[in-house]
Amino acid sequence: MFWYPPLLILVNALLPRPTQCALLERFEDLKRNDFDFVIIGGGTAGNTVANRLTENPNHHVLVLEAGGSNANAFVSMIPNFCARTLGSAIDWNYTAQTGPVMNRVVGLPRGFVLGGTSSMNCMAYTRGTREDWDRYAHVTNDAGWSWDNIQTYVRKNERFTPPADGHDTTGEFDPSVHSFDGINSVTLSGFRHQVATRVIQASKAMGNDSEFRFVLDMNSGEHLGIGFAQSTVLNGTRSSSATSYLGPQFINRPNLHVLLHAHVTRISSEETAHNGLTFTGVELSQDSGKTLHTVTASKEVILSAGSIATPQILMNSGIGDPNTLSNLGIRTLQRLPSVGRNLSEHLVLTLGWVVTANDTDSEAARNATLAAEQLRQWNETRTGPLVDAPDLDFGWVRLPKNASIFERVKDPSPGPNTAHIEIQFLVSIFPAEFRIIIPH
Ligand SMILES: Cc1cc2nc3c(=O)[nH]c(=O)nc-3n(C[C@H](O)[C@H](O)[C@H](O)COP(=O)(O)OP(=O)(O)OC[C@H]3O[C@@H](n4cnc5c(N)ncnc54)[C@H](O)[C@@H]3O)c2cc1C
Known part of the structure; x- marks a missing residue:
């Protein structure tokens, strides 16, 4: 689907490997098989939960x-390669029938x-709006989910770091709404592309009354407008839950x-008359089910x-809709009909524009020498066009109040300050089936 520079495999072999000694490959290498907490899915x-739980040295996780x-x-490591x-x-x-x-x-x-x-997403760091979180608090009847209350955890997660090129970021974000001592790195673009700069210039020129006005920091709780992208990237490399929460300073915790x-x-x-149903452990296989x-x-x-x-494992464990489970030959332990239902996913529509800028990813896609040079630069210095996640600027806009769709569909947004549409400005290559080319 994607074009790979010929040097990729060779350079991969030369890359430094993070030391992660405590990662085990074989069940037999586990020092114990009784734990306080077992987390399914790293x-x-x-990984975030594993990090927090092992802060207590008495918890074996x-x-x-x-x-x-x-x-x-x-x-996974190179931010610009996210689509690959x-x-x-x-x-x-996975595939899904829509x-x-x-x-x-x-x-x-x-x-x-x-x-x-x-480890494979596109690293966009977007917190949602105050209205979003306050709606969670309202729906769950739990004030802990409100924007104000969730900020403690947002700050514990976030470590705002300088961009890969070390440029002065004044005017690109609002430091007062960020944390600089959390665990997962967040940063601004470390290689400014011409198109991204023009987008910001244009939004500033539109003025404050425009729906495309410049917004200094879309993670302040109010995001409508256009602003600089923030991404979970550290020194030009992806910051995932594996590299951050299981990073070198944590992975060797003995617990x-x-x-x-x-x-x-x-x-x-186990089910006993005294305790009822208790979930006691986890069954796993490393050889496609031959050995459990x-x-x-x-x-x-x-x-x-x-x-x-998650719902698949719940159903395998007897938790779900009794009809579905009995059709699969699974005894129902806990009747929960909604397990495995109501998944909705958002779609991405990519509009391709022909531009006069000469620093888009298209240049490297048609020039193997340039692509190899960009890869060499990233590998040696963690600088250059590969250091950024594909999203360079973001826009958050609303449909007009009288849009005809609202005659058929209730407005799903949590309030007037939250977008219906997220616009991502990229200079990246996306699969041809997603592209609609609009001539300039
Ligand atoms: C292409 C793409 C781009 C995205 N871009 C962004 C973005 O830019 N910004 C953003 O904020 N969000 C983005 N998202 C969404 C975001 O990445 C996800 O919502 C989030 O990572 C989900 O976290 P999770 O912990 O629920 O699941 P995951 O991170 O998927 O973790 C589940 C883990 O469980 C493991 N697992 C599954 N089954 C089993 C099993 N039977 N036994 C053991 N382990 C198992 C999996 O291998 C996996 O490691 C993107 C998502 C996709 C797919």
Whole structure:
């Protein structure tokens, strides 16, 4: 699907490997099989929880990840290569049959590697709006989810770092709404492209009354307008949950255990008259189900296998809709009909524009020497056009109040200060089937 420079494989072999000694490949190498917490899925959420739980040295925590190490996943490391992770060996390569409107089979990418989808996503750091979070608080009747209350955790997560080119970022973000001492790195573009600069210039020229006005920081709780992208990148390299929350300063904690290639089949349980149903451990396999292993969790099993595998594991464990489970020959332990239902996913529509700028990714796509030079620069200095995630600027806009769609559909936005449409300005290559070329 994507074009790879010929030097890629060679340079991959020369890349320095992060030292992650505590990552185990074989079940037999686990020093124990009884833990306080067992976390299913070493992805975005799973690794974050593993890091926080192992702050307490008395907690023995096991992370079970079906995929392999991120340290070998070259396409994952280079921010500009994010689209190349789609359909690669670190993608589960799920497909989905869409509903009646589109009626076709589409790819549904999800990370199959330590770090999960944070090892293959496009690194855009967007917090949502105050209205979004306050709606969560309202719907859940839990004030802990409100914008104000969630900021503690936003700040614990975020470590705002200088961009790869070290340029002065004054006027590109609002430092007062950011944290500089969290764990996951967030940064601004480290290689300013001509198109991205023009987008910002144009939005400033439109003035404050325009829907395309300049917004200094779209992560302040109010995002409408156009502004500089912020990305989870550190020194020109992807900052995933694997590189941050399981980074070198954490991975060697003696109470943190991470097993790779560990495919969880189900959560094991016991039912007693006294305690009712108790989930006691996890069953897994490393050889496609030929050998099953069990580990126990004395405190909690944390299921963080992503939006597809989480309900699958719940259903395998007897939790779900009794009709569906009995058709699959699974005994229902807990009736929860909504498990495995109501998934919705957003679509991306890519509009390609012909531009006069000469620093788009198209240049490297048609010039192997230039592509090899960009890769060499990234590899040696972590600078140049490959240091940035594809999104260079963002726009957040609303449909007009009287848009005809609202005659049929209730406005899904949580309030008048939250966008209906997210615009991402890229200079990257996307698969041809997504492109509509508009001549200049
Ligand atoms: C192509 C793409 C681009 C995206 N871009 C962005 C972006 O720019 N910014 C943004 O904020 N969000 C983005 N997202 C969304 C975001 O990455 C995800 O919402 C988030 O990473 C999901 O986190 P998670 O912990 O729920 O799941 P994951 O991070 O997917 O973690 C689940 C983990 O469970 C493992 N697993 C699954 N089944 C099993 C099993 N049976 N046994 C053991 N382990 C198992 C998986 O291998 C994986 O490691 C993007 C998503 C995609 C697909």
